Amino acid sequence: MRRVVFSTYCWVVYAFLLAPIAVVMLASFNAGAFLTFPPQGLSLRWYWVFFENEVFWRAIRTSLWVATVATAISGVIGTAAAIFQVRYARRTREAVRIAMLAPLLLPEVLTAIALLFFVYGLGIGTRGMLGLIAGHVLITLPFVFMNVAASLESFDADWDLAARSLGAGRMARFRRIMLPMIKPGVIGGCLFAFIISFDTFTMSFLLKSVGTSTLPIQLYDYLRTNFTPEAAAVSSFSVLLSLVVVVVTEKVLGLNIRRF
Amino acid sequence: MRKAPLLLILPAALVLLAFLVVPYLNIVLMSLRVPGSGVPYAPGWTLGNYAKFFSDRFYLEQLANTLWIGVATTLACLLVGYPVAVQLARGTGAMRGLRYGIVLAPLLVGIVIRSYGWTILLGNNGVINRTLLGWGLIEGPLPLMYNGLGIIIALTHVLLPFMILPIMGAVQGIDPQLELAARSLGAGRNTAFRRVVLPMSLPGVQSGCTLVFILAISAYVTPALIGGLRVKTAAVSVVDALIDGFQWPFGSAMALILAVVGGLCVVGFQRATRIGWAVRR
Amino acid sequence: MTEVALRNLTKRFGSIAAVDGASLSIGHGEFVSLLGPSGCGKTTTLKLIAGFEQADGGEILFDGQDVAGLPAERRDIGLVFQNYALFPHMTVAGNLAFGLEMRKRPKVEITRKVAEVLEMVQLQGLGGRYPRELSGGQQQRVALARALVIEPRILLLDEPLANLDARLRDEMRLFIRNLQRRVGITTIYVTHDQAEALTMSDRVVVMFGGRVAQVGEPEDIYDRPASRAVAEFVGRVNVIAAEVTAATAEGCRVSCPLGEFTLPRPGRPGERIELALRPEAVVLSAGGPAVIEEAAYSGGLIDYRVRLGETVIDVQGFPAPRFSVGDAVSFDVPWARLWPLG
Numbered sequence: 001m002r003r004v005v006f007s008t009y010c011w012v013v014y015a016f017l018l019a020p021i022a023v024v025m026l027a028s029f030n031a032g033a034f035l036t037f038p039p040q041g042l043s044l045r046w047y048w049v050f051f052e053n054e055v056f057w058r059a060i061r062t063s064l065w066v067a068t069v070a071t072a073i074s075g076v077i078g079t080a081a082a083i084f085q086v087r088y089a090r091r092t093r094e095a096v097r098i099a100m101l102a103p104l105l106l107p108e109v110l111t112a113i114a115l116l117f118f119v120y121g122l123g124i125g126t127r128g129m130l131g132l133i134a135g136h137v138l139i140t141l142p143f144v145f146m147n148v149a150a151s152l153e154s155f156d157a158d159w160d161l162a163a164r165s166l167g168a169g170r171m172a173r174f175r176r177i178m179l180p181m182i183k184p185g186v187i188g189g190c191l192f193a194f195i196i197s198f199d200t201f202t203m204s205f206l207l208k209s210v211g212t213s214t215l216p217i218q219l220y221d222y223l224r225t226n227f228t229p230e231a232a233a234v235s236s237f238s239v240l241l242s243l244v245v246v247v248v249t250e251k252v253l254g255l256n257i258r259r260f
Numbered sequence: 261m262r263k264a265p266l267l268l269i270l271p272a273a274l275v276l277l278a279f280l281v282v283p284y285l286n287i288v289l290m291s292l293r294v295p296g297s298g299v300p301y302a303p304g305w306t307l308g309n310y311a312k313f314f315s316d317r318f319y320l321e322q323l324a325n326t327l328w329i330g331v332a333t334t335l336a337c338l339l340v341g342y343p344v345a346v347q348l349a350r351g352t353g354a355m356r357g358l359r360y361g362i363v364l365a366p367l368l369v370g371i372v373i374r375s376y377g378w379t380i381l382l383g384n385n386g387v388i389n390r391t392l393l394g395w396g397l398i399e400g401p402l403p404l405m406y407n408g409l410g411i412i413i414a415l416t417h418v419l420l421p422f423m424i425l426p427i428m429g430a431v432q433g434i435d436p437q438l439e440l441a442a443r444s445l446g447a448g449r450n451t452a453f454r455r456v457v458l459p460m461s462l463p464g465v466q467s468g469c470t471l472v473f474i475l476a477i478s479a480y481v482t483p484a485l486i487g488g489l490r491v492k493t494a495a496v497s498v499v500d501a502l503i504d505g506f507q508w509p510f511g512s513a514m515a516l517i518l519a520v521v522g523g524l525c526v527v528g529f530q531r532a533t534r535i536g537w538a539v540r541r
Numbered sequence: 542m543t544e545v546a547l548r549n550l551t552k553r554f555g556s557i558a559a560v561d562g563a564s565l566s567i568g569h570g571e572f573v574s575l576l577g578p579s580g581c582g583k584t585t586t587l588k589l590i591a592g593f594e595q596a597d598g599g600e601i602l603f604d605g606q607d608v609a610g611l612p613a614e615r616r617d618i619g620l621v622f623q624n625y626a627l628f629p630h631m632t633v634a635g636n637l638a639f640g641l642e643m644r645k646r647p648k649v650e651i652t653r654k655v656a657e658v659l660e661m662v663q664l665q666g667l668g669g670r671y672p673r674e675l676s677g678g679q680q681q682r683v684a685l686a687r688a689l690v691i692e693p694r695i696l697l698l699d700e701p702l703a704n705l706d707a708r709l710r711d712e713m714r715l716f717i718r719n720l721q722r723r724v725g726i727t728t729i730y731v732t733h734d735q736a737e738a739l740t741m742s743d744r745v746v747v748m749f750g751g752r753v754a755q756v757g758e759p760e761d762i763y764d765r766p767a768s769r770a771v772a773e774f775v776g777r778v779n780v781i782a783a784e785v786t787a788a789t790a791e792g793c794r795v796s797c798p799l800g801e802f803t804l805p806r807p808g809r810p811g812e813r814i815e816l817a818l819r820p821e822a823v824v825l826s827a828g829g830p831a832v833i834e835e836a837a838y839s840g841g842l843i844d845y846r847v848r849l850g851e852t853v854i855d856v857q858g859f860p861a862p863r864f865s866v867g868d869a870v871s872f873d874v875p876w877a878r879l880w881p882l883g
Contacts, residue, residue, distance in 0.1 A: 002450075006347070009343055010343060010347050010359075013340055013343070013344050014344075014359065014362045016340070016417065016420075017362055017363065017365065017366055017417065018362060018365065019377070019417075020376075020377025020378050020381060020414075021366070021369050021374065023381055024373055024376055076271070077271045077272045080267075080268040080269065080271060081272035084265055084266075084268035084269040085269075087265075088268070089269075099272075099273075099276055100272065102276070105474060106280075106284075107477075107495065107515075107519060107522075108478065108480070109478050110284075110478065110515050111280065113498070113502060113511070113512070114283030114284050114287050115283050116502075117286050117287065117290055117508070117512075118279070118282065118283040121286065134275075134279045137275060137279070138276075138279055138280060141275070141276075156624075156626060158626035159626055161591075161593055161622070162620065162622060162627075162628070162687075163628075164613040164614045165591060165614075165619065165688075166614075166643055166687070167617075167640055167644055167691070168614055168639070168643045169614055170264070172643060176639070177628060180630045181630065196367075199369065199370030199371065199372075199373075200370075201372050205499075206503070216372040219376070220372050220481070223372070223376055223379070231376065232376075235370075235372075235373040239369055239373065
């Protein structure tokens with residue numbers, strides 16, 4: 001009896017977790033002109049409207065570009081930091097960990113504000129992408145770090161010693177032993193980073209330059225003034241895009257969560 | 261030979277220093293500047309921004325309200341998320357991957373979309389109310405939008421993964437043999453769980469609560485969309501002051517007060533729960 | 542074939558000297574064991590020879606050349622780890638090829654050598670498998686093969702059999718020893734298992750507290766231990782207190798609880814010494830002044846505890862004749878087997 005109650009409870013929670021997403025996706029098929037639920041008939045018309053809307057496409061392109069750049073930067077920096085923390089840091093180990101996780105623990109709003117003042121102080125303000133990219137790098141860094149550090153936990157120091165005994169210098173060890181080991185962690189981390197960057201609102205909202213817009217911001221604007229299901233169609237598309245990115249990455253680069 | 265490893269941490273250190281540490285210090289400075297009209301700030305230094313905050317009842321109430329929302333959300337996440345975390349930690353098989361994916365899915369979907377979904381669900385004409393009305397369970401629509409309750413519900417949804425994952429991690433780290441040992445000594449399944457697993461999962465609970473609380477009080481998008489113009493949390497007020505009102509010094513002071521108060525709550529919480537631990541051991 | 546010499550080797554961790562002035566010479570193709578309890582410095586010594594640690598004092602010489610400046614990857618060593626340390630993301634063949642690839646050998650040569658070494662360790666055909674698909678014993682053999690295929694100057698093994706069950710350990714001991722003899726490579730073997738050291742080595746180096754306590758052939762170590770510590774670590778031993786009563790032409794007269802005898806070694810009257818007596822050196826017969834206090838059957842042999850007056854000694858005997866607790870026994874003291882310690 002207890003098992004059933006427990007199991008049911010858990011499924012209710014899972015439903016709770018999926019509900020808003022499901023609702024949005026369903027609402028996008030609404031044939032009517034208003035965002036009602038249940039939908040008044042099913043239709044793809046709002047998808048067509050969205051496909052014609054250059055504003056959203058520009059926003060998607062911007063989001064993709066920012067996410068790619070930020071992920072590339074965090075990927076390198078975060079991986080290097082994780083390798084340092086797990087393999088080399090002795091007394092500084094905890095400090096490095098907290099520092100790398102700091103952007104996650106500090107309120108995103110505060111970090112965004114801080115960066116805003118910073119770029120204004122530098123004189124460039126929100127013109128150009130420095131503030132925006134810097135902000136996205138900051139919020140994605142912890143995810144890369146955590147993922148790579150986790151995959152390094154299972155790294156046996158003896159492998160490095162064995163490679164040394166067989167004549168491998170530092171570069172060879174890094175390329176042949178370390179890199180293959182952390183590949184799943186790096187890929188997982190970068191994937192997380194990409195999606196987090198793509199979906200983040202607050203950071204982009206405060207640091208974007210006039211005239212540019214990321215997808216979440218565009219959606220937010222729309223939601224406040226526009227009550228058609230077009231925004232729902234855009235949202236569904238965004239969810240699908242994230243899903244595709246995850247699946248493709250897994251297939252092509254091999255996420256391989258399996259332990260050795 | 262010793263130097264090379266330091267090169268690994270150098271980029272991260274520089275990035276954090278330049279874009280996190282320095283800017284944060286700058287906020288502190290900014291909060292002490294004199295407000296300007298038409299420009300972000302005027303020359304000179306003052307403590308007036310803090311005075312303005314603490315002397316205005318509106319802001320104090322808003323802060324208290326925000327903290328309350330944080331606490332409520334944390335409790336809700338704990339109650340809702342703990343069983344799921346345990347199930348995930350112990351589960352095996354194909355379903356496990358699916359469940360794990362469902363828990364992570366909200367994180368990967370984007371805050372705006374999620375909050376948007378909640379607006380559809382919570383409105384007077386929203387899914388929940390129409391369903392309940394349709395089944396005859398209630399007579400009038402429940403006010404779930406544009407108030408604290410709606411914000412709490414939506415925030416719980418948004419932050420649930422942050423409660424589930426640390427607890428799951430803690431439970432996974434518990435040696436399964438410990439529970440078997442308890443049962444071999446005569447404890448029933450539930451007792452074994454209560455006396456062995458539960459206490460050992462508490463560090464995960466502590467991490468989860470801390471994380472959720474901090475994220476809840478500093479959340480922006482969700483309270484903005486759900487609370488609308490009627491209910492504003494402190495974070496929303498801060499952004500308003502900065503973007504719409506151009507009041508950089510005051511906005512900074514507000515933001516810092518929020519962060520510090522939140523931080524004190526967390527420290528107090530960690531102290532309180534740590535003492536309990538020490539006694540128990 | 543390489544000669545290895547350690548001269549006054551010292552390594553400190555903080556204020557503790559893990560290796561404290563150790564000196565040793567190992568000849569061409571010799572199989573030498575470093576034997577001692579945990580913490581005696583044997584593994585640290587191995588790491589120093591391998592180049593994973595830098596010595597604080599002393600020298601390490603390969604064929605007369607000081608290798609202190611040489612990093613581990615250039616010392617041309619073969620290392621076998623206790624937990625194998627096989628690269629999990631490479632196949633067996635990949636693991637074996639790695640060292641050769643580091644030495645930039647041509648592909649054709651690598652393929653040939655890998656096949657040869659697989660046959661040498663009796664794992665032919667398993668080149669395509671991954672380490673996780675192999676049993677413990679097989680993994681151990683791959684680790685051995687990986688160290689040998691590069692034809693290093695010396696072979697270093699760090700308690701390689703510790704993770705195997707007893708039966709497998711016995712098999713692998715023979716296997717490693719035979720392989721080493723065939724290849725003829727200078728080998729240093731670290732272990733805390735004295736049976737392993739005694740059966741496998743040309744010479745045994747017993748270490749305590751970072752220092753070399755005794756170096757010698759297995760029989761020397763066992764029958765003629767240099768100190769009480771060595772005697773007690775290598776096998777079981779009875780330590781009997783004795784006193785020199787007089788000096789004689791052949792040596793000296795010694796008195797102990799078991800009786801008086803002549804020790805073929807000089808001694809001053811009044812000198813107190815300790816004598817080592819191995820349990821299996823004593824043969825019991827029925828009837829006599831001694832009494833069996835304990836008897837434990839252990840398969841091929843029986844371990845007795847025998848009391849003679851104030852003295853209690855451990856005796857090991859065959860299953861026949863069999864004695865029980867409380868039986869009266871006697872024995873002839875094997876005077877020749879009493880070895881003075883220290």
